[in-house]
Every structure is written in structure tokens, then in C-alpha cells.
Amino acid sequence: MTSPIVLRDRFVLDDRTFTVVAEPWFDAAVGAWLARFVFLALDRSHPRPVSTGPVLRHARRDELERRIASVKDTVLLRSARAVLTTDARRTRAR
Numbered sequence: 001m002t003s004p005i006v007l008r009d010r011f012v013l014d015d016r017t018f019t020v021v022a023e024p025w026f027d028a029a030v031g032a033w034l035a036r037f038v039f040l041a042l043d044r045s046h047p048r049p050v051s052t053g054p055v056l057r058h059a060r061r062d063e064l065e066r067r068i069a070s071v072k073d074t075v076l077l078r079s080a081r082a083v084l085t086t087d088a089r090r091t092r093a094r
Contacts (some may be wrong), residue, residue: 002061004038005068013080017042018075022068023051024061032057033064037079052079 004021011018019042024035034054039046056071058064 001008002012005065007037007071008073008076009070010042011039011076011080013077013084016045018080020080022056022071024068026061026063027054030057032059033061035064035068037076037083039054039080039083052083055079 002024004023006019008018008020011020021038021040022035023038024033026032027043029033034053035056036048038051040049041062055066055068056064057069057073
């Protein structure tokens with residue numbers, strides 16, 4: 001795992017506010033650099049960070065970082081809705 005990259009200091013989704021970071025890492029089994037998005041609730045609507053699975057992939061780290069930097073809000077919105085809905089279901093099931 002390498003240092004997280006801050007994508008958005010403040011990302012508003014409905015009535016919740018998050019900081020969104022990307023975490024890149026090299027997966028030797030796959031032979032590529034991967035990255036996931038991590039959503040940190042600024043409004044304490046989630047007690048812990050919520051993350052996606054690998055969402056970006058590239059053979060070269062510098063190219064992966066360029067792709068991370070160019071991520072659009074629509075991609076973050078879609079990812080956030082998917083993981084936050086899944087996390088809410090898991091939390092209720094406990």
C-alpha cells in the first residue's frame with residue numbers, strides 16, 4: 001500500500017459529507033497497480049471509513065495516478081451509492 005491520494009476534500013452526497021481518497025497498491029498476483037476509493041464521513045454519519053473494491057487498474061503506477069486524478073464526480077457518486085448502501089445493509093444485519 002502506498003500513500004492515499006485525496007480526491008475530494010468535501011464530497012456531498014444527499015445530506016452527508018465525505019472526504020474521498022484513493023488508495024493505490026501493487027498486486028503482485030495480478031501484476032498491476034490497483035486503486036480503491038475510501039469515503040470518510042465528515043458528518044459522522046458512518047462510524048468508520050467505507051471503501052470500494054479495486055476500481056482502477058493499470059500496469060504503471062504513474063498512469064494509475066493520472067487516472068485517479070481525472071476521476072469525475074459521477075464515478076465517485078456511483079461508487080459511493082454502491083458501497084454506502086451495501087455497508088448500511090451489513091450494519092443493520094449485525
